[in-house]
Amino acid sequence: MTRTTKGASRLSAPARPTDSPVSAPVEDYKGSARPLVVLCAVGVALRFLFLCLAGDLEFQSDEANYVYLAVSWNHFGFYSDSYRYLWPPGYPFFLAVCLDGFEMGGLFVAKLLQVLASASIGFTTMLFARRLYGGRTALVAGAIWCGYLPLIGFTHYFWSETLFLALFLPALYQVLVVLQADGGARDGRILLAGLLLAGALFVKEMPLYLAPLLALLLAVFPTGLARIEGLRRASLFLLAIAVPILPWTLRNAEVYGRFVPLGASLGENAHGGLNAPYKNFDLTAYGRHLFLEESPETLARPWFVAADPDGEWARAEHIRNTPDRLAENQRRGLAYAAEHPGWLFRSRIKKLADLVAPASFFVRHQGIGRYEESVLGQLSVRRALVSLAMLSPVILLLLAAGGWFGTRMDRTSRWLLGTVLGYVALTSLLVSMSRFRIPMVPFLIVLAAGFATRGGRAGGRRALFSIAAAWAVLACLWWVDLPETLAVIRYAWGGAS
Template structure:
């Protein structure tokens, strides 16, 4: 019996390693073909420049020695550390993203193995390895891949914590929200979501209330342990309490303005305020706006965006509906995405075709998976919460396929979870016909 268990565990470990290696090969191949001539532009260049400033001048700065609070710190810091090891060549940063995304595929496999069966876990891991809407983001220097990895790890560890409740899992559950927030400011919402989840677990008597109380103290304390030093840094450069980063004003004003509201639904996304609302944005310098200036700019932008919403209530339903719809467009198109910059390559055309086709069966199976897993809602409550929070944020700000990236692993997981019930239904239908 013991030998059988050891053999099964060894077989599972080999499958896990194979999925990681396969996913890594797919992502490295993508970077050496489609993204072979990639050079950072737009947000990628900003992340890179801040990262290089951190290690070269010891300043979290974008332009010169002017401190900025416009970006969350974790991703630029990692870029800077990688430049110390391998030099400023962005290829090594993208290879690091390949490893991270391959690890995300491994997490999907491990999650599915505990939630479903070994065979279905293999399907989930293989699907993730070849899923283009995951690996395309390894070809540029945005924070999507890092955030997706951390969010998938958080969901998986909480699923395990619900059963094992070890100290190690408890500590990880506290550190991951902090890392998520330091990657993107909206990661703070996940800490609130965790606390709500914890209270529901107590209400359902899955956790003793004494245990819930301890976790309500431990997890926020660990998250704040990571976040507070950065908040203090922001206070020193702005004299304002700013937990992570600013930028919500730019997002809101770029999403809610006259130019955006006059577009077709598939173009109702975001337009830089420098273009969409130049009369407001011209009051602030483009390259010499320091941290305090950024705070003032974002507050003014936010005020104008909220005023626009209040005075254009008739436009809001169509905008919010467009935000929801645009989130689910299958293929991502961004100015800095390699698949948009190098469209003449055969490898790019292949990936573009896959991007347009593969999400549709995932969507359909995902919807079925939501229904078929409804009786296991306690096991998947946090996953459901992450899905709802992500969709709500995209509706409130603006929706594009890139903002769907963090929940792509969860879509795959629930899609695979639908397969056993669908197979049973198919077999029953055949017997009925006979």
């Protein structure tokens, strides 16, 4: 009788067709870590090879600003803003420490440390895949991560993405473990998640508003506990984030007289993303560095970007205090968007198309000749790498859409991945740049690997219809960006010459 009662209880609340009925990892998620470590070592070795082959690359855009901030901190002992941005101090401090220990050789050391830090990205990506889908899927995810060129490139650039992801992904993995434990997780794991996310915020302030959303998940999902316990866990998580960043918040209040938790870049991004001229920072470099009369940026389909050219609003350059100036830029951008709702709608479709376009900084570097003096810039090598780098996002997005709609996933995992992917996508609707897609890539890899190994096992016709609809949407968005994409292929395929 007891067995019958338990069985009836389990059957009384069926799961969605594509979800597991419990909030728990798959049964074989505790397999040996040795294969994952081996794949991690392969990925790190490949990134080290690219670092050596790339040689010394000329700084591009924000790279120069990061290095300038690091040099000034190293030489003069204080951290300044870069006028148009007030960045968090983590990445410039990282570069400054490398310069302090190894002088100008510190720049190579910084890249080498980024290569090593990428092991955290690869290993955590595989842990996510193993926990959601099992050991075989983790190996496929690891193989994808090893050869994904848009990620490889950032290990030998002076952008903060590699260091950021090395902290951000483990933080989210700890959150997933806590959610799946359904109240059985120790407080130490919650504290670790908060501290790792605080570390990621010191490198890049992008997930600042993601933190309360994650806390909400921690509060809502302990289904086996009283609600007050969920609130306690959420509060502990937020406290673990707030305590490390509080000293820098107080420092900003003393220096600027304003409440700035870590950094401020929204105002400058509003100037680029909520303004009359269309800007895509994957494309602007072509016109600037190749001296083109018609750069890829000018080829955008007019309906999506057309605006009154006289409507461009200028930065608030007269305001000397950086946070105040950025706040005014933000206000002007929001006012412009409110006055032009039709343009806002059309241009956001374009931003979404730019988000999923097969562009990357690696391809851009090839197109503007940054690799010309290295083996990576030789004609046959360049063409092979550019082809792989541009095909990779296309295939990844198609498979990831299949993974989202066509594989079983426990409820907490679906909520966590949906929250993170949705949040990053929304932040990317402000400024067009493939760099902003990078935090999504590890999760897209997990979903793609899940579809490759477990696709077609759940959902039936409904899942097939959803996958087909998602692919159709992607195809439409790729059509929107097709003129610029073809131009990028032409320049990257042939190089700067």
